[in-house]
Amino acid sequence: MVKSLRCDQSESRLGVRHWQTFLFFLALSVAYAQRVNLSVAIVAMTDADAVNPDFPEYNWPEKTKSLLLSSFFWGNVLTQVPSGQLARKFGGKITLLTGMFICSVLNLLTPLCALWGGWEVVSALRVMEGLFQGVVFPAVHTLISAWIPPNERPVLGTCAYAGSQFGTIVMLATSGLLAASPAGWPSIFYISGGVGCLWSIVYFIWGASTPADYKSISVEERKLIKMAQATEAVSEQPNEKMHTPWLSFFTSPPFLALIASHSANNWGFWTLLTQIPSYMKNVLNKDIKSNALLSALPYFAMFCMCFILSAIAMQLNKRNCISTLTSRKLFNTIGLWVPMLALIGLGYVGSDQSNLAVILLTVTVGFNASCYLGQQINHIDLSPNFAGILMGITNCASCIMSIFGPLLVGFIVTDEHDVEQWRIVFFIAAIIYLVGNGLFIIFGRANVQKWNDPPAKPRRNSTPQVESQH
Numbered sequence: 001m002v003k004s005l006r007c008d009q010s011e012s013r014l015g016v017r018h019w020q021t022f023l024f025f026l027a028l029s030v031a032y033a034q035r036v037n038l039s040v041a042i043v044a045m046t047d048a049d050a051v052n053p054d055f056p057e058y059n060w061p062e063k064t065k066s067l068l069l070s071s072f073f074w075g076n077v078l079t080q081v082p083s084g085q086l087a088r089k090f091g092g093k094i095t096l097l098t099g100m101f102i103c104s105v106l107n108l109l110t111p112l113c114a115l116w117g118g119w120e121v122v123s124a125l126r127v128m129e130g131l132f133q134g135v136v137f138p139a140v141h142t143l144i145s146a147w148i149p150p151n152e153r154p155v156l157g158t159c160a161y162a163g164s165q166f167g168t169i170v171m172l173a174t175s176g177l178l179a180a181s182p183a184g185w186p187s188i189f190y191i192s193g194g195v196g197c198l199w200s201i202v203y204f205i206w207g208a209s210t211p212a213d214y215k216s217i218s219v220e221e222r223k224l225i226k227m228a229q230a231t232e233a234v235s236e237q238p239n240e241k242m243h244t245p246w247l248s249f250f251t252s253p254p255f256l257a258l259i260a261s262h263s264a265n266n267w268g269f270w271t272l273l274t275q276i277p278s279y280m281k282n283v284l285n286k287d288i289k290s291n292a293l294l295s296a297l298p299y300f301a302m303f304c305m306c307f308i309l310s311a312i313a314m315q316l317n318k319r320n321c322i323s324t325l326t327s328r329k330l331f332n333t334i335g336l337w338v339p340m341l342a343l344i345g346l347g348y349v350g351s352d353q354s355n356l357a358v359i360l361l362t363v364t365v366g367f368n369a370s371c372y373l374g375q376q377i378n379h380i381d382l383s384p385n386f387a388g389i390l391m392g393i394t395n396c397a398s399c400i401m402s403i404f405g406p407l408l409v410g411f412i413v414t415d416e417h418d419v420e421q422w423r424i425v426f427f428i429a430a431i432i433y434l435v436g437n438g439l440f441i442i443f444g445r446a447n448v449q450k451w452n453d454p455p456a457k458p459r460r461n462s463t464p465q466v467e468s469q470h
Contacts, residue, residue, distance in 0.1 A: 104196025264436020332374025
């Protein structure tokens with residue numbers, strides 16, 4: 001009775017797992033600020049006279065700009081799958097910390113690279129940034145699996161991933177002001193890179209791969225996490241003994257459906273994220289300052305929706321209203337099909353209806369937050385032992401979609417002011433949303449799969465790895 005009371009008290013109060021969740025939130029905030037900074041900065045970099053003529057201007061055509069905006073994902077694709085393995089072998093902390101720190105340093109170098117090497121060097125730099133940021137989601141997923149009990153994952157996991165919206169909001173909202181300031185558009189990269197270096201110092205001191213690695217965690221909280229994880233077949237095998245069932249991954253209908261859903265989500269999300277500033281400027285005729293603020297509005301809505309939807313999910317979970325599987329499919333449908341309808345409507349909005357266009361963009365991006373309670377957490381449902389690797393695989397596939405989305409805009413939108421060309425872009429995204437969520441509804445599952453606990457490899461040594469509690 002006393003032990004039960006202690007566990008209840010430990011579960012109800014803030015603990016180390018909440019502090020780690022906050023650090024994940026900050027990591028994703030910084031990561032996304034660094035991903036999207038070029039989306040607004042490129043408007044000022046190619047039209048300095050309209051913003052701040054004291055800084056260099058580059059005459060880059062639309063296809064070159066689309067190439068630059070998609071180049072981040074070329075590198076991002078390559079490190080997604082290996083990152084899951086690295087996070088399991090060396091720990092989520094060192095994997096996340098290394099990627100974030102190097103990417104932050106590269107951000108600081110961006111203005112200098114643009115000045116000395118033009119768009120070719122900037123593109124190469126963005127590829128490198130993508131390579132090192134490819135570790136972020138697999139590492140964070142591995143860390144969430146280690147730190148957060150299953151019943152808290154929908155809420156705390158969503159809180160952590162809300163950082164991606166927070167970073168997007170801050171960067172999009174402030175980039176216009178920074179570009180017009182005496183520091184000019186280079187300050188966009190200096191600030192985002194500097195904050196990333198600061199986060200790296202904080203996480204080096206206070207981050208940890210598992211509760212066992214965190215010396216000041218209470219005994220009660222460590223037991224709470226361990227007991228909760230015992231219910232989901234988390235393997236106690238050392239990681240080098242655990243065989244990774246690659247064939248089972250790619251012959252599993254629930255996991256293939258998850259890949260489809262994640263890829264569909266990323267196509268629409270990154271097409272909009274990279275192109276909204278251009279759409280605001282060229283179709284809705286918004287200047288750089290209002291452009292940045294209005295571009296941030298949809299992601300502010302998404303940030304707020306993360307917590308609203310988490311509260312709804314928590315109430316449904318407490319009252320046992322729906323099963324876990326129904327919950328995943330319901331929230332994923334809200335996250336993809338409501339934006340699908342809004343995108344169809346956006347395709348018929350004229351250039352003289354800028355307020356309606358902003359509302360529909362806000363609905364499209366805002367309701368997309370529901371996917372965090374659907375497909376985003378589904379990797380851990382299917383396999384707690386290989387959650388980071390599964391996230392790496394789906395992120396790899398979805399990053400390919402993130403490359404083609406912005407590139408396709410460059411080929412379709414030959415006249416930046418043509419509403420009909422933008423309509424094609426929105427319709428393509430809507431169709432992809434329809435198909436991706438349809439497959440998730442039909443084939444998606446939320447129970448631990450049998451390949452989560454594969455046969456052990458023959459023993460080669462007896463030294464356990466830090467991630468063995470996964």
